[in-house]
Amino acid sequence: MGVPFPSVEQAFSILIMRSADDADLTARARIRDAAITVFVRDGFGATVRAVAATADVSPGLVIHHFGSKAGLRAECDAHVLAHGRERADSLLGDRARMGDAIGAALARLADEGPMLGYLTRVLAEGGEVARSFLDRLVADTERSMRVAVAAGTVRPSVDEAARARHIVAMSLGTLSMDLVMNPPDDPTDGAAIVAAYADRMLVPATEYATHGLFTDTAALDAVLTARATEEQA
């Protein structure tokens, strides 16, 4: 079987770190977790007071621990996004797991909590944090694609770098837009979000990835000809 959504799988793998730090329940960590939940629910405009209330501490204590709201935000970003490097790498070397990408990726997402919702908030907001996350994902995806092309499961592209950027933008963009169209009841419930998303999009996305949309190559021919012409000029 092929690799339906390589970049999505990688994005998700980055979120699978279900850090078993239940001992990490210092007040500081509690505040951070509460902040993630509140940011997912209400967006990054949420107030320090709302975070404090959710963590059952005083607003002053939040600032005491993180210096400022920006400091709190930075720590949340780091906790959610600054992971997965090794994960993505090991995935690349493990063709067996790439094989059943759909089921595996979805299954491993079964309980990552609010991380997915946080990621989509970051992507919607844009900015440097989102950009660096996507850039890393593009690099990983390009390497994944080369492996898959060599293995014969994925077609070669006329521009592998451009395809990697496109696949990342498309994968996470489709997810983000689907969530706008179908807002989850509980945005912090990653498992429910993934299940609903798969239910809506797995068939059309796989169909598109298998056959494309067009019946002929006229559009592609035109685009490639146009590009060749302007490159000559």
Added chain:
Amino acid sequence: MGVPFPSVEQAFSILIMRSADDADLTARARIRDAAITVFVRDGFGATVRAVAATADVSPGLVIHHFGSKAGLRAECDAHVLAHGRERADSLLGDRARMGDAIGAALARLADEGPMLGYLTRVLAEGGEVARSFLDRLVADTERSMRVAVAAGTVRPSVDEAARARHIVAMSLGTLSMDLVMNPPDDPTDGAAIVAAYADRMLVPATEYATHGLFTDTAALDAVLTARATEEQA
């Protein structure tokens, strides 16, 4: 030639209303246009004061005309999004124009100003305004697809409704994510945004729409089998 990005073309067509209301330059309209520019540049968190400064009026006058910041926002939304119904319909009836979709859509986008940036802000924010816009686009896309399938330029789908939703989410999602990865110098310059986006994504997107990604149908077979099985249960 085919119809590379039907939903994108329709989304764009909605923005092509270059309202020749140059006589519409009442202070009220000036404030509204300034608000659109500021919202595109700084997001919807931008202050009434910033809008007033850009429009060269007092903050009080902004409230005087629109009642509240929410009122101003609503008027901006209406001005940008509450159009295009007829446009999209006429497009459906005009197969000649659907034919050269790529060039036509991009060319007609040559100068729609800050509208595109405003649309991406609305989509990133989510909420009811974005949802109703996307819903309308999905309905239009499904009708477009049926026409194109009947004409033989687009492959039929096992689930036309799901495909329409997927194409809309994918088209606008890809655009949004590409803009996160490559922030435009001037987010209010729609022409430059479209040109840069096409330069980066037209080749890989058309390639994907023509051939898909996979070399075989194993993934699709698995997904369809799984769906059939769970429908039986």
Added chain:
DNA sequence: GTCTATATAATGATAGAC
């Protein structure tokens, strides 16, 4: 470490003169 109380700044919105 944690709280209460408060300083400071910014924002949306109002009032009234012109």
Added chain:
DNA sequence: GTCTATCATTATATAGAC
């Protein structure tokens, strides 16, 4: 219609007691 001046609210962040 437009402005200036101001109010009321809300936010982040600080200070100091416990």
